Amino acid sequence: MNRTTLAMLLLVIGNALALISDAFVKAYSGDVPVAQFVLVRTLITLVFLFPFVLRSTRRRLASGWKVQVVRAQISVFGTICMVVALNHLSLATANAIFYAAPVIVMVLAVVLFKEQLTRASLTAVVFGFVGVLVILRPVEIGWQSLAAVGVAFSLAINVLLIRRLSAEQSPMEMLLVMHVFMLPALTVISLFHWTPVTVDIALGALGSSFFILCYNMTVLIAYRWAEANKITSSEYTGMIWAILGGWVVFGEVPDAYLLIGSGMIVIPLVWLALSEQRMLKSSVSDNHVNSRRKLQAAES
Structure with missing residues (x-):
């Protein structure tokens, strides 16, 4: 088994660990x-x-602390939204929106x-947006669903802010x-609403924290073992x-709404990851051919 296959397997396991973290939140934070x-x-x-x-x-x-302050406040908002969403939505519905x-x-x-968005990226954006609408069904949108959307926005903004760090x-220093x-x-x-810390609170927080950090470790190792474009599609096994x-x-x-909407979000993203992988392989192959031609021309 090569490293790319192992990295993909790690991401599959990692997403299962992230799901266990969500389950602890759902079971103990209500x-x-x-x-x-x-x-x-x-x-x-x-x-x-x-x-x-x-x-x-x-x-x-201390490097990039100003950006980290902003990311932290966005994470506070996003994590609170996550707990609310997991407490009031099914695991699958909440994760589909995430x-x-x-x-x-x-x-x-x-x-x-x-x-610039490529045609594949634009397709993923359009289908993803429609998929969220299918899951939420606008006539049934409530604050619980909006909390899940808030999680998605906080994750997206924090990903973009990483570029400023x-x-x-x-990664561990950034997280700390x-x-x-x-x-x-x-x-x-x-x-404003403090209650005594019970065993349930401690157990839920401990389990959630431990398993989400395990997920972060698997991601860190996986992306060190293999190129991101080759393994990213494995991340979407989290929906399963x-x-x-x-x-x-x-x-x-x-x-049916959840299954259809989830497919509309996840399948285009997987297709986008695979198409980018094919494009990269094609580009590498073309560069290799051009290099060989230049070498042959120089030798002749």
Whole structure:
């Protein structure tokens, strides 16, 4: 088994771990003030992250701190929205809307960075937008559904803001600094509706934090082992895990709207990833042929 195959397998496993994290949120955060649950989860996450940054320097940790402050506040909003969405929507429905994030990234990249959409990208954007509408069914849109859309937007904006961060920071350092900057806002919000931290709160926050960090580790390793364009499509197996997990653990049977809408979001994204992979292979092949022709011409 080569490294690319192993990397794809890691992403499949990683997305299953992310789904377990969502399941902990759904199972244990329903009777807790949302901001307080997120605060406890953030503190536990910092404990997990600390050993990975023991050798970091102050200069590296402080690099790009202004951008990290912005990302942290967006993450506070997005994480609170995530807890709300998971508590009121099925796992599959919430995750299907979360998967609109790559579509939003493409649109915002055009608006903010003047990037050009290819025909394949434009198709993914259009189908993704329609897919979200199919899942939400505009006549049934409520604040729970809007919370899931808020998660997708926060994920997309944070992805774009990564471009503004220093390349010398490791992913673990980025995560640590961002979570530190999340604490002030979460603390202030939590104080308005503070309740005693029960075993359920601690267990839910611990499980969610642990498994989402495991997911982050699998992603980090996978993208170091193989080129992103070769393995990205494996990320979308998360939708399959969400449908299966919701069905087996919570008895959530997906309806036709969810299945059709999810397909409209995920299939074009997978097709886009595969088409970009073919284009890259074609480009590499053409460059190789041109190099051989130049070499033959030089020799003759």
